[in-house]
Amino acid sequence: MRSLMLILAIFLMKPVLAKDSSGGYAAAEDAYRQGHFEEAIQIYLAAVQQGETNASLFYNLGTNLYKNGEMGAALAAHLRAARLNPTDPDIRYNLRFLQDKARDKLDTKLAHDSWLALSASRWVGERALFWLTVIPLGLAFSLAGWQLFSGRAPVLSWVTVGLLLLVSLYPGLSLGHASWQQPEWGAIVSPEVDVLASPTVRNAVVIFQLHEGAPCAVLGESGDWFKIQLSDGKTGWVPREHLAIFGKNFFSYQTSKSDQSSKKSAL
């Protein structure tokens, strides 16, 4: 009971304990207006590293990254923003704009993921899906409990319980698909990078090449390497520094502005 109270207290005190980031965001806005994009990027990155998960935060980060000449990282930030809030028209516009800019015309969804077409995660964010699952489920439990408690159980009530369970099932399955089946997406930040068959420089075979702004799903990591998959199903390994990703499970960002012209080749 005491630990339950402690958890509740921490939860209620969270807004008070959390660092007030309004001042930081205002500074980021000023920095953007004055053309100090690197400063704005640092502020937004600090907020991201503190665990902020707002779609507009990633959107603003991506906008500043693009203005700073980091097109690949900008696309990665917008991909994360679109995952959090898929319906935001600004995010969708910028995402399309950045994809048009990229040399490799690749999609941001896996072609073999047939469930994605049915999933609600294409037009509802994961937090909304979560509550769309939890609320009807709780209502169904409550209604069933009330019927059992009162002893009055008209058929219509049980039909309502069944409908509520079905209503929670669709967002629940979509959320499960988004959480466990859909990979996180990043983007290539180097002008050109060789994608290898294995996470090692020695004895590795170059499978294909990607260019800055190419979106790729990250399937896993091994040391300083990311295993990536393209929308058409091709997989391979790229060194961590050539990929930007702002995901929940994978995070990698190194500013690429200083050595824009260098070709990143593992061989």
Place this chain on the structure above:
Amino acid sequence: MARIGKLAGILVFLMFYAGSILAGTVTGELDKPEGSLEDQFVYTLAVQGSADGDPQFPDVPGLSVRQAGTSQSVSIINGRMSREVQYQFVLTPSKEGTYTIPPIVMKIDGKQEQTLPLEFRVMPAGSATQGRSDRPIFIERSLAKDKVYVGEPVLSSIRVFSRVRIVGAQPDFRYPDGFQVKKIDGERNYTKVVDGQEFTVTEINAILIPGKEGKFEVPAAGLDVRFVDQSKPRRSTRSLLEDLWGPGNTTEKHFRSAATTIEVLPLPVAGRRANFSGLVGEFSGRAELAPASVKVGETATLTLTIQGRGATTGMADPELGLGDKAKIYKDKPQSTDSLDANQGVLGQRSFKIAIVPTVDGALNLGALNIQYFNTALGQYQDMVIELGQLQVTGSAAPVDPQAATGAPTPLDNKPTPAPSAPAEVRSLGSDLLEPHPMERLHKPHAIGTGDRLVASAWLLATLAFLGWGGWKHWIRRQGAQRDQRKKADRALKAASRQLNEARVLLDRHDVQAAVGLAQSSIRQYMGDKFSIKASALTLRDLEQQLLQHGLAGPTVEEMRRVWQNLDQLRFAASTAEQNFGREALQKVDQLLAEVEQRCAH
């Protein structure tokens, strides 16, 4: 047989005993005490005894270490068994000098053991004890220039000299950071005599374009090669094994070139104008205008072509200063930089600019002055391109310049408004949307701990409510069943009471009422006993209930007879007699007792 048993026993004893009496040792050994930067050194660590874990090779500055493999051997010498594990490390020095490998400490059989420190000397590349012509394979890496300007392409060549049959090779060709690398497709193969020895040369070329100033080290080019080693014994000529798995006398070895350096100079500030094009190399340009004569509102296309030695990808767009006399629409420039091993990068960049004049008369486009940096001269130069003159004769259709080939419209002194851009000229003036205001940055969009806590509390509360409701329902159901059981237990007593009342009525000669009460008592009994509604039960219902509850046919038959007998007495009152009634009540009594007894079983 007994002898073999004894021998086996001794062997087993030795195996267990030897491990405990042999002291563990660890020794380190280098394959050679000195070599050049092109060489690799093999360090063999031999461990005798049981070691805790694998050895860790110490960090030695300037030395990259790769574990090449392990081998184990067990031997029995003078009745003592010894087990040895050999770890091989391949050491690749990155600079010349004397290296010291510190002692490697390991815990063997519970005791700390260590190797002796080892020293070896690395000399500059090319100064190896073994001459190049004596080697089966060697690699050269060279740059066309060792001093270039930022943006100036430089040819990088890697040459693999070989005089043996190479079975397989894995290259490790790295390029310095800060350079754009453009690999030239295809390899050049030729033969060359080095110190009287003929070598086959494979040349791999690439163009490096430095992006920043500074002094850079071009890393050594490495190659893992498996080649036929003539010094090893081979399988018989054209044997089946050789056909299947290749020659048996092969050796695997790593070769590498010496590292080189390159100095990248910054473009001089002196003489550089603000509109410097960014071109570095030697370039020339030309302009073509088509058509040379248009009407007001029609489109003429100016094609600018810049070409020469050097990359053109990063060239800035040229600016035409036509003021209000014409509208200008630029298409996306096209760059085609081809690579050549002899001439480096041959670049060409084309700009297509749509010019839509807004006033009539001769429109002088003037000359375009493009500044570039000439690397041969080491100074900035101007490339002047004459753009020509455009004759504007009159007004075309106001909206669609494409359709303005028909009869010209009368001249108007006022300039016509500029039409929209023609279809082939794409608008490039797009950008990302502005960042969101900070008010939108506070709402979390991912599932946070708070969400999880609230959702867990909500689901737990509703589940608890469901459980409580279910428990209440169960309790209520248990109570109802208990009541039902009590009712069933008392069913015979209640029926007996009714039968007694019927007997009293019979004594008063009210046969019909008595018989009706007797039927009612049967219904009541069955209703209580089987938890069904009693008042509407018919004879058929009663029979079905008895059968459903497992009562045998004779009982059901008896039931039917008694019921029909009661019906006769009830509806034939004139013939009714008190004795028949008493007899019928007696049968009802017996029937209920029998049902009660059978149901109890």
